[in-house]
Amino acid sequence: MAINEEFENGENKGTGELTEPFISREKVTSYEEVESHMSSNRGKIGMVLLSTAVAVCGSFEFGSCVGYSAPTQSAIREDLQLSLSEYSMFGSILTIGAMVGALTSGQIADFIGRKGAMVLSSLFCIAGWLTVYLSKGALSLDIGRVFTGYGCGIFSYVVPIFIAEIAPKNLRGGLTTVNQLMIVLGSSVAFLIGSIVTWRTLALTGLIPCVLLLLGLFFVPESPRWLAKMGRQKEFEVAMRRLRGKDVDITEEVTEIQDYIETLHALPKAGVLDLFQRKYIRSLIIGVGLMILQQFGGINGIGFYVSETFIAAGCSGKTGTIAYACVQVPITLLGALLIDISGRRPLIMISATGTFLGCFFTGMSFFLKSHDLLLEWAPMLAVSGVLIYIGSFAIGMGPVPWVMMSEIFPINVKGAAGSFVTLICWFGAWAVSYTFNFLMNWSSAGTFFFYSGVSAITVLFVAKFVPETKERTLEEIQASINM
Structure with missing residues (x-):
């Protein structure tokens, strides 16, 4: 330099x-x-904080898209005369768009940059929300939902990558957890606003984080690591100066980044099929297993249609949805604080135990109601169960599997592994969100007992297969996995 x-x-x-x-x-x-x-000099992180604040507008948008279907189900079905299957398609088709977005996100972010990928995501979400707002029937609703899903799929990849690439190493963990916190906050705000405005107005509120993101990107630099990877040396150095401060010695960090880029170029490119080699197979089992158990524990079914779940249990849908929204944010923040204190395994096992109890209590409330037993207790048991479930999920089962994804795979297969595991996650999200209403019509109690069984299996899976990764180097983690 x-x-x-x-x-x-x-x-x-x-x-x-x-x-x-x-x-x-x-x-x-x-x-x-x-x-x-x-x-x-070390304290000159204003641009890092501003860049993070701009990027997590995308996370907030992601949460808004996920939370939209919960408070609007009855109003949309009534206004547009939708059948249960048509609304289930609308609610779940977000995840189809997200699957496609997740599959293409890596290539897009590498081709047009992290900022370019966020711009593209915002434009898709804006188009989707406007289509939903103007919808007169099921087809236009679904098209709008697919567009917002595609934008969410890209956001789910590019926002945490961008934050990790701009943050100083001593702040990277804390700033990266803001991504998950803002997703939950976006979902909670959608729940709260949706309880007091029409579904069309709620669709328009989804435009706000996109507009803020597009405006904010004019004032923040591109990811220095992406610029270095693309060989744009002068822009790389300018971006580093803007992020670290003009008087700070960035020589050491610049050298580390350039050495890392050279290492990446030297390693052979790995594809999805390479993940099934013997040396990677246990990491793959852990990654895929955690994502399947996370999704088939019922989170997207319960989250997408929580208002109707409370109504079916004999509670106020609006009150229950507001309580659901208020629980998510502080518990997610608590989980972010605990993850580096308690370790990954204990936190996820405690979380899965909580989701087991939450689903079991909710299932019992529907069982009692269907048999006309303790009818005065059934609604309270349902609300308590759902709130225990979402609180327990937010503290561990939500964020921890994603943290572990970045830790259990060797550097040369992280790209392929991340795409594959993300695809599995979104497929599971679609399957659960699409089938939830049909399962509830079949047996409300049976649906929640099934989800509680998956949570019980999660505890056993983590105890048997998942290593602790807290305060371990990549080499130590690989050694513990392949023992």
Whole structure:
């Protein structure tokens, strides 16, 4: 990296006096002053925080799309005369669009950049929301939902990648968890606003985070790592300066990034079929297993149609939805704080135990109601069960599998593994969200007992197959997996 030309090896060419190009031209008289100045340089993270705030508008948009169907089900069905199967298609088809978005997200983000991918996602979501707002029937509703799903699929990949690539290593973990927090916040806000406005108005509120994101991207730099990967050296250095501060010595970090890019180029490209080699198969079993169990525990069915679930249990759909929304955010924040304290395995096992109990209590409430037993207790049991379920899911089963995805696969197969596991996740989300209403018509109690069984299997799966990854290097994690 070039620095001011009048300095060479810390010596002023004109006077021979020792200088401090990265600290100050004035003489530093004490250790405390040096520490104060270095802390000032390290503290110049305003652009990192602004860039993160802009990017997580995409996460908020993702949550808004997921949360939209819960408070609007009865109103949309009544206004547009939709059958149960037509609304189930509308609710679940978001995940079909997201699957396609997730499959193409890596190539898009590599081809047009992280900022370009977020712009494309926003445009698809805007088109989708406007289509939903103007809908007169099931077909236009579904087209709009697919568009927003496609945007969400790209957001689900590019937002955490962008944040991880711009953040200093000491802040990367904390800033990356903001992504999950904003998804939950977006979903909760959609639940709350949807309880007081019409479904068409709620669709228009989905435009707000997209517009904020598009405006914000004008003021933040592109990912330096992507610029380095594309060989755009001058823009790479400019982006690093904007993110770290013009007076900060970025030489070491720049060298690390360039070495990492060279390592990536040197490694052979891995495809999905390579994941089935013996040396990767246990990592694949862990990754796919966690995602299947996460989804088939019922989260998207319960989340997409929570208002109707409360009504079926004999509760107020609006009150239950508001309570659901209020529980998600603080519990997700608590989980983000605990993940590096408790470790991954204990947190996910405690979480799965909680989702088991939540589904079991909800199933019991429907069982009691169907047999005319303890009818005064059934609604309270249903509300308690659903709230226990969502609180337990938010603290572990929601975020932890995604954290582990970034830790259990070797660097040379992370791209292929991430795409494959994300596809499995979205397929599971579609299957659960599409079948939920049909299962509830078949047996409400049986539906929740099935989900509680999946949660019980999750505890056993984690205890048997999943290693602890907290405070371990990649090499240590691989050694524990392949023992």
